[in-house]
Structures are given as structure tokens and as C-alpha cells.
Amino acid sequence: MRPEQSKALIFEAAERLIASQGAASLTVRGIAAEAGMNPSLVRYYYESTEDLLIAFFRQMAEEHSRKVEEALCAPHPLRALWNLHTRAPSGLLTMEIMSLGHRYESIREELVRHMDAVRKHVSRALQDKLSGEASCFGTNSPSGAAFIFLATAAALIADRGIGIHSGNAQAEEIVECWLDKVESAM
Amino acid sequence: MRPEQSKALIFEAAERLIASQGAASLTVRGIAAEAGMNPSLVRYYYESTEDLLIAFFRQMAEEHSRKVEEALCAPHPLRALWNLHTRAPSGLLTMEIMSLGHRYESIREELVRHMDAVRKHVSRALQDKLSGEASCFGTNSPSGAAFIFLATAAALIADRGIGIHSGNAQAEEIVECWLDKVESAM
Missing domain, CATH: 1.10.357 (Tetracycline Repressor; domain 2)
Structure with a gap:
């Protein structure tokens, strides 16, 4: 999967979780699960939840x-x-x-x-x-x-x-x- | 402690947690911990997180x-x-x-x-x-x-x-x- 595709999946997962459970409880692990990706791949792009949320x-x-x-x-x-x-x-x-x-x-x-x-x-x-x-x-x-x-x-x-x-x-x-x-x- | 006092403490704890971690992640257990109360006392007043949030x-x-x-x-x-x-x-x-x-x-x-x-x-x-x-x-x-x-x-x-x-x-x-x-x- 190309990086842009992975990032698009990550952002879509983040958006769904924000809608369903609120932004404050997001974690890299939860977003990886929602996106059906390995947490370490999500962490390869975004070191922390904060980094991910800023990019989003x-x-x-x-x-x-x-x-x-x-x-x-x-x-x-x-x-x-x-x-x-x-x-x-x-x-x-x-x-x-x-x-x-x-x-x-x-x-x-x-x-x-x-x-x-x-x-x-x-x-x-x-x-x-x-x-x-x-x-x-x-x-x-x-x-x-x-x-x-x-x-x-x-x-x-x-x-x-x-x-x-x-x-x-x-x-x-x-x-x-x-x-x-x-x-x-x- | 009178019921009104307990409820006031519960609401104050809920308000602090909403400010610090967001409303979506509130639980009766977390609110009890924040209020320094036994979870069963909080549950005596509010059966569920939803009941507590409605009352709040x-x-x-x-x-x-x-x-x-x-x-x-x-x-x-x-x-x-x-x-x-x-x-x-x-x-x-x-x-x-x-x-x-x-x-x-x-x-x-x-x-x-x-x-x-x-x-x-x-x-x-x-x-x-x-x-x-x-x-x-x-x-x-x-x-x-x-x-x-x-x-x-x-x-x-x-x-x-x-x-x-x-x-x-x-x-x-x-x-x-x-x-x-x-x-x-x-």
C-alpha cells in the first residue's frame, strides 16, 4: 500500500472514531484497530496520537x-x-x-x-x-x-x-x- | 453525607472530567474515583453513566x-x-x-x-x-x-x-x- 493510501485509511478511521466515541479518547492503537492496520504501521507514520491528530x-x-x-x-x-x-x-x-x-x-x-x-x-x-x-x-x-x-x-x-x-x-x-x-x- | 451533598460532589467531579478528558469517555467508575467516592454509592444515585449525565x-x-x-x-x-x-x-x-x-x-x-x-x-x-x-x-x-x-x-x-x-x-x-x-x- 502506498503511504498516501495508508494515511487516507488512517484519517478515515480517525474520523469514524471521533464521530462515534469522541476525539478525546482516540489512541494510535484504537485507530489502527478501526483501520484494520498493524499499530506499528500507524506508528511508522505518526509517533504519537497528538502527531496523528495534528496531521488529521x-x-x-x-x-x-x-x-x-x-x-x-x-x-x-x-x-x-x-x-x-x-x-x-x-x-x-x-x-x-x-x-x-x-x-x-x-x-x-x-x-x-x-x-x-x-x-x-x-x-x-x-x-x-x-x-x-x-x-x-x-x-x-x-x-x-x-x-x-x-x-x-x-x-x-x-x-x-x-x-x-x-x-x-x-x-x-x-x-x-x-x-x-x-x-x-x- | 446528605444526598444533595453527594450529588453535588458527583456533578463537580463529572464537570472536571469533562473538561480534562472529554464527555464521551466518562464512566460511573471514573467519576466515583474523581469524586473520591465508592462506585456503589454513585450507582445508588445513578444506575448508569447515561442517567448520571442526564441528571448533570x-x-x-x-x-x-x-x-x-x-x-x-x-x-x-x-x-x-x-x-x-x-x-x-x-x-x-x-x-x-x-x-x-x-x-x-x-x-x-x-x-x-x-x-x-x-x-x-x-x-x-x-x-x-x-x-x-x-x-x-x-x-x-x-x-x-x-x-x-x-x-x-x-x-x-x-x-x-x-x-x-x-x-x-x-x-x-x-x-x-x-x-x-x-x-x-x-
């Missing part, structure tokens, strides 16, 4: 960054960014990664770097577009609006996984009407 | 509901609700409880009931207050605005625990300026 997060973050860059090139970048950040079936993986950030300093650093970069992309996409009808809560701060935009998207996804419904459709409609105004002013 | 969540939810009701009686209820939902040191406990909601149907049900109730309180507090200058993204839906209000607060707390900063101060300022308009129109 980096791969997720790189894929996310690629999708953000694609969205930025779309005809309506903010609408594309909104779709990207509201279409996941649940927020469980994100929540588990955030929990890991509380436990591993190395993951915390990667997480901060990635989240800051994504927010700055959204903020730049909003630059000079927030005025008059398209203001955000009556103000024109692109970085503040980017924060609220992404927070609302994350909450919609988190709720979808749990089944909370109060106000979700209305919040979605509010942001979508606002995006129409923001992007029609282009 | 109910206690958290009741305390939260009490604080929400207090805030609703404050001179500026929305400002009080905002303070209540943005002052926690981190969002770790909330994220771990949300993760548990993915694993235990009983906790999911309690979580949905509680979150829906809190959103409805915030939504009612916003009723008839969203117009003109005080609109939310240019619209007047109290339930949508309540969703965005709580999503922004939750993201501010989650970020505080991890150390993500991009746009946080600006988002906080946006919501606070908006609350000034909403509550000055009273």
Missing part, C-alpha cells in the same frame, strides 16, 4: 482552505461562502476538533491560524460592500460582519446535527436576504 | 433557565441576556454536552427542549423591538434575530477558550451598538 486536522484545514478559495472565485463569493459553511450534515467533527484544541497546544495553534485565515477571507469578501441597505446590524465593519456570518453558519450546522429548530429557518432567511443586498450592490 | 445536564439547564429568567426581569433584559451568554470563560462544557447529544438520545431530547426554550425567551424579549434603526440585518424577525444573537454569543465564548481573535471585538461592538438601539426604543 491539517488535512481537514487544507481541504477547507481550498474550498474557501474556490468560493472566493465564484460569481457570488459571499453566497458561495455561505453555502460552503452551512451545508455540513452536523457540527460534530468541528466541535470535537475545538475540544482537542483545549487539550493539545499544538492543535490549538493550528486551529487559531486556520480560523483566523478563514475569517480574514470572509472579511475581505465583505470589504466595501456593507453600506446602506446592506449594512450588518446597522454598522459597516467587515471583520465584525464576517464573525457574525460564520457564527450563524456554525450554529445552523451544530443545530442540524442535534435537531434544534427554533429560529433556524428565520436566521437563514435573514442572512440570505442580506447576502442578496450585499452582492447585488457589487 | 438537567441541573446545568435548570441553573441556566433561572439565570435567563432573572435577566428577563432586569431593567435592560436584552443587555442582561447578552451578558449572561457572553461571560463564560470557554465554550468547552457546552461543546462537550452538544457532543453527548449526538451519542445519547435522552440527552439530545433534553438539549433540544432547553435550547428551544431559551431561544423563545430571547425571541419574546425582542418582539416588537426590531424596527428602523434597530432592525437585524434589515429585517424584523425576532426569532431569527434571537438565533443570530445567541449564535454570536456562543462563538465569542468558544473563541475565548481557544484564543481566536479575528473580528471578535468588532462583532461584540456590532451587537452591543444594536442592543443600545433595541433597548433605547423601549
Whole structure:
């Protein structure tokens, strides 16, 4: 098996275990068992659970960054960014990664770097577009609006996984009407 | 030791373990060890880990509901609700409880009931207050605005625990300026 294939199997196993038993209890041994691989082969690639989790997060973050860059090139970048950040079936993986950030300093650093970069992309996409009808809560701060935009998207996804419904459709409609105004002013 | 004292010790131990090792790996045995209690005493109160976790969540939810009701009686209820939902040191406990909601149907049900109730309180507090200058993204839906209000607060707390900063101060300022308009129109 080629290294990329092995690593893909390892990451798939890690993702399944994170969903079923939570990220905090992952071990190299458990991931090897889930992937049907010898623990020593997993350890050949990743010396510790922390190394494995960092590599797993980096791969997720790189894929996310690629999708953000694609969205930025779309005809309506903010609408594309909104779709990207509201279409996941649940927020469980994100929540588990955030929990890991509380436990591993190395993951915390990667997480901060990635989240800051994504927010700055959204903020730049909003630059000079927030005025008059398209203001955000009556103000024109692109970085503040980017924060609220992404927070609302994350909450919609988190709720979808749990089944909370109060106000979700209305919040979605509010942001979508606002995006129409923001992007029609282009 | 009185039952209430024992239960308080059990809940404190559960909270510490959730913070240090994640909610998914909790067991009655581990909680008993953390609380310095005999596992059979813990099992006398809670037959299973799930029973214990439901009771723990109910206690958290009741305390939260009490604080929400207090805030609703404050001179500026929305400002009080905002303070209540943005002052926690981190969002770790909330994220771990949300993760548990993915694993235990009983906790999911309690979580949905509680979150829906809190959103409805915030939504009612916003009723008839969203117009003109005080609109939310240019619209007047109290339930949508309540969703965005709580999503922004939750993201501010989650970020505080991890150390993500991009746009946080600006988002906080946006919501606070908006609350000034909403509550000055009273």
C-alpha cells in the first residue's frame, strides 16, 4: 500500500472514531484497530496520537482552505461562502476538533491560524460592500460582519446535527436576504 | 453525607472530567474515583453513566433557565441576556454536552427542549423591538434575530477558550451598538 493510501485509511478511521466515541479518547492503537492496520504501521507514520491528530486536522484545514478559495472565485463569493459553511450534515467533527484544541497546544495553534485565515477571507469578501441597505446590524465593519456570518453558519450546522429548530429557518432567511443586498450592490 | 451533598460532589467531579478528558469517555467508575467516592454509592444515585449525565445536564439547564429568567426581569433584559451568554470563560462544557447529544438520545431530547426554550425567551424579549434603526440585518424577525444573537454569543465564548481573535471585538461592538438601539426604543 502506498503511504498516501495508508494515511487516507488512517484519517478515515480517525474520523469514524471521533464521530462515534469522541476525539478525546482516540489512541494510535484504537485507530489502527478501526483501520484494520498493524499499530506499528500507524506508528511508522505518526509517533504519537497528538502527531496523528495534528496531521488529521491539517488535512481537514487544507481541504477547507481550498474550498474557501474556490468560493472566493465564484460569481457570488459571499453566497458561495455561505453555502460552503452551512451545508455540513452536523457540527460534530468541528466541535470535537475545538475540544482537542483545549487539550493539545499544538492543535490549538493550528486551529487559531486556520480560523483566523478563514475569517480574514470572509472579511475581505465583505470589504466595501456593507453600506446602506446592506449594512450588518446597522454598522459597516467587515471583520465584525464576517464573525457574525460564520457564527450563524456554525450554529445552523451544530443545530442540524442535534435537531434544534427554533429560529433556524428565520436566521437563514435573514442572512440570505442580506447576502442578496450585499452582492447585488457589487 | 446528605444526598444533595453527594450529588453535588458527583456533578463537580463529572464537570472536571469533562473538561480534562472529554464527555464521551466518562464512566460511573471514573467519576466515583474523581469524586473520591465508592462506585456503589454513585450507582445508588445513578444506575448508569447515561442517567448520571442526564441528571448533570438537567441541573446545568435548570441553573441556566433561572439565570435567563432573572435577566428577563432586569431593567435592560436584552443587555442582561447578552451578558449572561457572553461571560463564560470557554465554550468547552457546552461543546462537550452538544457532543453527548449526538451519542445519547435522552440527552439530545433534553438539549433540544432547553435550547428551544431559551431561544423563545430571547425571541419574546425582542418582539416588537426590531424596527428602523434597530432592525437585524434589515429585517424584523425576532426569532431569527434571537438565533443570530445567541449564535454570536456562543462563538465569542468558544473563541475565548481557544484564543481566536479575528473580528471578535468588532462583532461584540456590532451587537452591543444594536442592543443600545433595541433597548433605547423601549
